[in-house]
Amino acid sequence: MQWRRTDPLQRVDGLLLLGSDAHTRMETALEGKSPLIRSLPAARGDGWAAIFAGTLPGTSDPIVPRIAGALSLYQAQPGWYFPVGSELAVPDDMKAQLLGRLAQETGFRSPAIIVPRFAAEEAVSSEVDIYPVHLRREMLNA
Numbered sequence: 001m002q003w004r005r006t007d008p009l010q011r012v013d014g015l016l017l018l019g020s021d022a023h024t025r026m027e028t029a030l031e032g033k034s035p036l037i038r039s040l041p042a043a044r045g046d047g048w049a050a051i052f053a054g055t056l057p058g059t060s061d062p063i064v065p066r067i068a069g070a071l072s073l074y075q076a077q078p079g080w081y082f083p084v085g086s087e088l089a090v091p092d093d094m095k096a097q098l099l100g101r102l103a104q105e106t107g108f109r110s111p112a113i114i115v116p117r118f119a120a121e122e123a124v125s126s127e128v129d130i131y132p133v134h135l136r137r138e139m140l141n142a
Helices: 022-030 092-106
Strands: 003-005 014-018 042-045 048-052 071-077 080-083 086-088 112-116 128-132
Touching (some): 071 092
Antiparallel strands (some): 042 048
């Protein structure tokens, strides 16, 4: 599978923090935020943490906190999150099918975050990191 850089015009549906201190950085950034922000769906794994957008009742606009150093994500297909400014390099009508095949071959299921590994000046990559998302809804920093 090929991934390519695109213009970063996608709607932000989540944030990904990387590094051994990712969960701590996310919790610190959310300290003192409203209960709505602290109750957004979140996930974490070894060396990463993610928080996903929510909405206010009666609206469809995503609410995502600002966290310095976080990678902005968008939902490319239901349950599949990519970094803003990247996409699967296939026609739109093939994306769901190829992501299903990726899930079959790797054992990962959606929801998942897929982050292409682009070399410094490269616009295309065939290497990715996949982060399986197991959402938690308990309030952060409660």
